[in-house]
Amino acid sequence: MRILIVDDDYVTRAKLKAILSDHGDCDAAPNGELALSMLEDALNDAHPYDLVTMDVDMPGMSGEEVVREIRRREWNWAKRMSRPVVEAKVLMVTVRRDSQTVIASFRRGCEGYLAKPVTPEKLRAALAKLECEEPVSEA
Amino acid sequence: MKTSSNSLIHDDAATTISDEGASTPHSAPQSPENDRAAADTQTAPMDFDRAVDEFLGKGALVESLLDRLLEEVETQIGALQTALMNDDWETLRREAHKTRGGAANLTAAPLACAAEQIELSAEFGHRISAEEGLNWFEQEFERLKQFAAARHTKRTEA
Numbered sequence: 001m002r003i004l005i006v007d008d009d010y011v012t013r014a015k016l017k018a019i020l021s022d023h024g025d026c027d028a029a030p031n032g033e034l035a036l037s038m039l040e041d042a043l044n045d046a047h048p049y050d051l052v053t054m055d056v057d058m059p060g061m062s063g064e065e066v067v068r069e070i071r072r073r074e075w076n077w078a079k080r081m082s083r084p085v086v087e088a089k090v091l092m093v094t095v096r097r098d099s100q101t102v103i104a105s106f107r108r109g110c111e112g113y114l115a116k117p118v119t120p121e122k123l124r125a126a127l128a129k130l131e132c133e134e135p136v137s138e139a
Numbered sequence: 140m141k142t143s144s145n146s147l148i149h150d151d152a153a154t155t156i157s158d159e160g161a162s163t164p165h166s167a168p169q170s171p172e173n174d175r176a177a178a179d180t181q182t183a184p185m186d187f188d189r190a191v192d193e194f195l196g197k198g199a200l201v202e203s204l205l206d207r208l209l210e211e212v213e214t215q216i217g218a219l220q221t222a223l224m225n226d227d228w229e230t231l232r233r234e235a236h237k238t239r240g241g242a243a244n245l246t247a248a249p250l251a252c253a254a255e256q257i258e259l260s261a262e263f264g265h266r267i268s269a270e271e272g273l274n275w276f277e278q279e280f281e282r283l284k285q286f287a288a289a290r291h292t293k294r295t296e297a
Contacts, residue, residue, distance in 0.1 A: 011241035018194045117243040
């Protein structure tokens with residue numbers, strides 16, 4: 001499984017990587033703009049990301065804007081290549097817990113929502129809900 | 140295949156939605172006070188063992204992240220003070236938000252709670268609450284610094 005971690009906070013990036021590296025190959029981006037570029041490269045290399053963890057409150061593009069843009073680019077890529085749409089599963093990982101943010105995130109195209117602080121148990125539960133793969137070591 | 144959105148919201152987030160959804164604009168931020176009461180009962184500014192567990196045993200990584208957090212918060216306090224002095228609520232909110240998630244993920248709960256108070260106060264433009272939050276934040280930063288220094292001393296002696 002290929003995983004892209006998007007968060008402007010280095011502690012969160014490090015923690016997610018520590019936990020998720022058992023589930024697949026992890027890349028990380030500190031902002032939405034870089035994440036989109038990495039996602040586009042992965043699509044063009046025909047090796048797309050399976051899971052994206054996305055912070056909401058970041059400088060520049062917000063997580064919600066990035067998710068909407070991810071979906072747009074996935075659809076454009078499929079149309080351009082005449083292939084089926086390949087959608088990465090997006091898990092929002094944020095300190096924001098207000099209903100407005102949660103609803104907006106799902107409307108923009110995320111599939112899961114996890115409130116910080118991240119713990120291995122919470123993350124594993126969220127991955128199970130997303131039907132993501134079992135840890136590599138247990139496969 | 141996409142599943143219904145509601146079933147995928149993690150319980151921890153879902154249970155808090157109704158509480159926060161009830162708050163109205165311009166009302167005083169409530170949750171940090173409750174968090175503060177909880178945080179004050181803790182003796183340590185950070186649960187280091189739990190952090191190591193949550194980072195799946197990577198103790199050296201936790202140590203280095205703690206050092207980096209302390210360095211960054213040291214400079215950040217000046218930025219928070221300046222923003223508050225200038226009624227620059229957006230900078231105040233953004234700076235506090237930067238530390239909130241990182242501190243929480245490092246199990247430095249009291250510092251995270253203080254950052255949350257500043258962030259929410261800035262969002263609603265509450266000066267008194269923001270000042271209190273900043274004082275609390277500075278105290279928790281000092282406690283965390285002492286905690287880290289004590290750990291370093293202990294490691295050197297061992």
